[in-house]
Structure formats: structure tokens, C-alpha cells
Amino acid sequence: MFKTILVPVDLAEPELAKPAIDTAVAMARASSGSVRLINVLPMTPVMLAEYVPPDFDTQQRKTAEDALAALARDCGLDARHVSGIVRQGGIYHEVIEEAKALPADLIVMTSHRPDMRSYFLGSNAGHMVRYATCSVLVLRS
Numbered sequence: 364m365f366k367t368i369l370v371p372v373d374l375a376e377p378e379l380a381k382p383a384i385d386t387a388v389a390m391a392r393a394s395s396g397s398v399r400l401i402n403v404l405p406m407t408p409v410m411l412a413e414y415v416p417p418d419f420d421t422q423q424r425k426t427a428e429d430a431l432a433a434l435a436r437d438c439g440l441d442a443r444h445v446s447g448i449v450r451q452g453g454i455y456h457e458v459i460e461e462a463k464a465l466p467a468d469l470i471v472m473t474s475h476r477p478d479m480r481s482y483f484l485g486s487n488a489g490h491m492v493r494y495a496t497c498s499v500l501v502l503r504s
Contacts, residue, residue, distance in 0.1 A: 364390070364393060364394035364396070365390055365391075365394060365396060365468040365469040365498070366391075366394050366395070366396035366397070366468055367396060367397055367399070367465050367466065367467045367468050367469075368387040368390060368391055368396060368397070368398045368399070368467065368468065368469045368470075368471055369398075369399050369401060369458065369461060369462050369465060369467040369469070369470045369471070370383050370384055370387045370398060370399070370400050370401065370470070370471050370472065371383075371401050371402075371403070371454070371458045371470070371472050371487075371491075372384070372400050372401065372402050372431065372434065373402070374402050374427055374430045374431075377430070377434065379473050379475075379504055380434075380472075380473060382473055382502050382504070383471045383472050383473045383502055384398070384400070384434065384438050385438075386471050386500070386502060387469075387471040388438050388439055388440045388445075390469070390471070391440060391444060391445075392440070396444070396468075397443075397444040397445065397446070398438070398440060398444065398445045398446075399445075399446050399447065399448060399461070399465060399467070400431050400434055400435055400445070400446070400447040400448070401447070401448050401449075401450065401457070401458060401461050402427045402430070402431055402447070402448075402449050402450075403449075403450050403451065403452060403453070403454045403457040403458065404420075404423055404424065404427060404449060404450070404451045405451070405452075406451060406452060407419060407420060420451070424449050424451075427449045428447065428449050431447030431448075431449065432447060434447070435447050448461060454487045455487045455490035455491050455494070458470065458487075458491060458495075459490075459491060459494055459495050459496075462495055462496070462497050463496060466497070467497050468497055468498065469497055469498045469499070469500060470491055470495055470497060470498070470499045470500070471499075471500045471502070472488055472491065472499070472500070472501055472502070473501070473502045473503070473504050474486060474487075474488035474501050474502070474503060474504070475504060488501050
């Protein structure tokens, strides 16, 4: 069974992650495992740096950490078995790096239906399926 499960969460669309969180929680309960929620913040473009407050990145991180903590509290899993982390960078790269650092047995995530853009450029889910060293479960929304 999967003992350490990583769930990427887009805090702009937390309802999209709900099926992944529910699935990860059910799997963690079945195996006495744990769930880690992860949110990846984008890097602030250099050209915008002069237009944002000096503590913009700190504010963003704090807001994301608070939102992940709320999702963790509401997921129904014992607090000892659920955690959250905020990383900054490219989404699939940071999720894969976090999966290695844990180490995670499984990444559970939701994905939009593919459109023409993602067929040609690839999606974050597609990259994780191809490059993650652990299993990846992709749920369609």
C-alpha cells in the first residue's frame, strides 16, 4: 500500500483538488499512512519586482501556508498524518522534487480535460506522470 501520499493543490481552484485530497485521505487511512499537501508559488517576474511590495513573496507564502493549513484541518485526517508545504518555482519540477525529498510513494492529483494546448505543450500532470520516480494517480475532474 501507499504510506506517504503527496497531493498538489492549486489554491486558485481548491475545489479542483477536493477529489484528489479525498482519495489520498482514504488511501492513507487504509494504510495508516500520511498525506502531504503541496502548493507551488510562481516566481515573481523581475520586470514586476518594482511594482510589488518588498515583502510580496513573504505575504504570498503566508497566505498559501494558511490556506493549506485550513485544507489539512478540513480533510478529516488526524493532524499527525497530514501536513502542508509551500514551494516556489515551476509546478511539476517542485512537486517532483518534493516527492523525492519526502520520499513519497504516490502523487495523487486532479487534471483538467486536455485541450489542444496541452496536447502540444504537455500539462503539469503529464510531466509528473513521465518524470516522477513514484507512482502517480491522475483523477479527471
